[in-house]
Amino acid sequence: MVIPDLGRASRAARPDAEPRAEPGSFRDPANRVFHAGGDVLRALDETAAAHWRALAGSTFFPHLVAAGKICGTEELPAAASPAIPPATPAGPAAGSGQPAWAAVLRHERIPFVSHPYEWSHAMLRDAALLHLEILRTALPAGFTTKDGSAYNVQWRGSRPVFIDVGSFAPIRDGEPWAGYRQFCQTLLYPLLLGAHLGVDFQPWLRARVDGIEAEQMSRLLRGLRRLSPGVLTHVHLHHSVQRRNAGRSTADVRTQLRDAGYTRELALATVRGMEKLVRRLEYRPPASHWVDYQRTCGYSEADRAGKERFVTAALTGVRRSRLVLDLGANDGHYSRLAARHADYVVAVEQDPAVVDRLYRTLRDEGDRRVLPLVLDLADPSPGGGWRGIERASFAARAGADTVLALALVHHLAIGRNVPLPEVVACLAGCAAPGGRLVVEFVHPDDPMAVRLLANKPDGIFPDYRRDAFEALLAGHGTVEERLELPSGTRTLYRVALGG
Template sequence: MASTADPGSFRDPLSRVFVTPAGIRRGLSTEALNDYRALATTSFFAQAMMRGDIVGTRLLDADDETAAIPGDWAAVLAHDPVDVISYPYEWPFEMLRDAARLQLRLTRDALAERMITKDASSYNVQFVGTRPVFIDVGSFERSRPGEPWAGYRQFCELFLNPLLVQALRDVPFQPLLRGSVHGISPATTAGLLPGTGLSTKGVFTHVKLHARAERRYSDADQRDVKAELKRAGFGPALIDAQLRNLLKAIDGLTWKRPRSTWSDYSERSHYADADLQAKEAAVAAAVRARPDSLVLDLGANDGHFSRLALRAGARSVVAVDSDHLVVDRLYRDLRGSGEQCILPLVLDLSDPSPGLGWRSRERRSFVERVRPDVVLCLAVVHHLALTNTVPLEEIVALLADFGADIVVEFPHPDDEKSALLLRRKRQGIFERYNVANWEQALAERFTIREQTTLPGGTRTLYRCAVRPVG
């Protein structure tokens, strides 16, 4: 494998991330190297890496063979890899809030040792299970006397504003962040919160006044705003006060939706004990056949089968569901128990995350980023086929896109849940929804290793190996 530049790191002119056969590398310019050397002498940096708050990082020797990357760089860093890359528009509310807290805490710690973060993108944070990890070491630079925190606007657009619109308006931030990799502007946020939440900490200062200031300084290209702020005495004390104010605003936000479509629902609730046991046995057998595997659990709901996969020997699990509240609750539960091997994400399988940003490559699609060894697709097919009207062949194609072994459940047309969905449809529209057509579609892309009809007789489980394309 040749070394390739990460498509999401090109916006920093002083450093660039590369994926190499030896691992993750970051090229540093001379200025970036000087910043890193200053960072490496601080106490907070080493302590943050020990806690796992900052990705493991080391400076490579010039004669280290693994330091060879494209370009003319003054030095090269090696970073510990993150198993699965996720993006803010796939996180539930509480995940984004925890990522925001980490950004602010690290920036305050840096400021106390004459460093600062030059930006504040939520894409600079990744999650290892439920633990947020700051990955953009190139973001730290030496602070400059009299200059404001350059990351303030970006923090508002990619952390605070998304949390505000969901907390105060119950508007999911995920579609808004997916609509623009730059986040939600102060003006847009102010428009979503007209006359609302002015008593909520941070709204007036960070939204209303921020939007007004943007209009006032719209001619910033003709004005030296930094010089104006320096003359006004902007320094570390004011920046720290700003960071503390933002942290209070973040801590004061909660999302109080009590229920959602799937929050009080479990597909297990109508299973007979024998059916559930057979389903659990099939999942455990599939995972045990691929020890130390990465498992993708589609339609994870409360994470029952994700936890089962871990007990069966999976290295880690990506648990996805389309219901924001369900995933938020799962994240809180996992965080509370200290579980760091399950990554819960918000994902609508009928509209999975596409490639976004510059040339539609800056933020890769979900299928490109998540490359599991085993895929669990349980109690999902009938919803995709009958609610979202996705043809059976297309459902199979999506599963094959992951290039992994699968355990997939097909509810027959006479299954209680399938029958309920079919009764809502016009008669004759879904005649192709049957076992024979499903198995024909499945056999086109997979080799069926094992199939088991559950004791109840209305659902069949298939354990399959993906066929190589071509």
């Protein structure tokens, strides 16, 4: 199989590039993910290598890869494979005694890694449906997936892609889906929160990397809510079975299911039923004032035209951006503009309703170059999981060639009481060394700033001034261009940041 081209030529793994273990890949000792130079590699032990070769020779797997539903993967010849040591979550482990890996795969590189608690409801639902579609397709061919985690899915713009190729294994008759519990905890239960309780799931998933337990959900979905779609079977019955089998081994449970006549056909029917359920779990987060912000933010037509020209010139006047971060993207207007002049754009917005609407629009258009994410810059995703590094923080994943921060600074500095030097440092820190920042400063006398200041004590922001802002920008790089919009209360800057 050939790794799909994402706008960058696929390179052979370089033997001189020291492999670095991916901190999020350690729970399955049969296969580990490493980074070597620009390559994403997966090392397999003998059993996993045999499973991979059977998978690669199957009829269903190449079709799913060709359709873009599973990331492109190929096995490297032994001569082209770097020497990959055994690994721990923190890195290579010397003297572990583990034998050499039997095979090394190279994966297609995903443009930007995101986490499920940064997705909207519609994104999580589409990720769940992809999981189930892949499992439904694999079962008749004699394969299953060993886990069902939401973290097995990433995105090419608005299109989900399954990345955990090491999760596939031959199925044994009479065995249940090993990934069912993970699927419920990281995908199904968060969807139930929205569909049946009208609650945003993001804080729940961010709080626990393993997701929401059945016991927690059973406490939330009582009374008449027990009759809501999926609740009796996948919450209360699931919780009851877990309690009943708490003292039994997995092997005992498998034997019991085989003796009860659990077959591959029953497993397939279960997956189809779950697909039908997930499709019903509709939820549109309630609209907020941010939904219509582009209409109500007070720009004149001259301001809008000038701002678009300035941003376009900033994106086209220098080298093409590999990655653009549009911070405070709102409805994605400038993310779409940036996508015309960059390889990939990540549109960051704190409001789940706004992100959900943007995602649905991008999905309907088939867009693969703009990834919308739910993220509050005043409380961004921290590192999580084992030792705080299993899931990388947003700051660790940023590193954009161009950072757009349009109509954002006043919301952080005034609305969230973040000191102006901290705001500028945050925006500059989202860029890669030598990157650039396109930022808008809303003057204190602008109507939007006046509205925010009206809710604050007098004199609380004495340093929120244009001259102070420009001095801070100069401390992080060179202001190459500035434009005061016709209204006279907003100024745009293009800054070449220090390397």
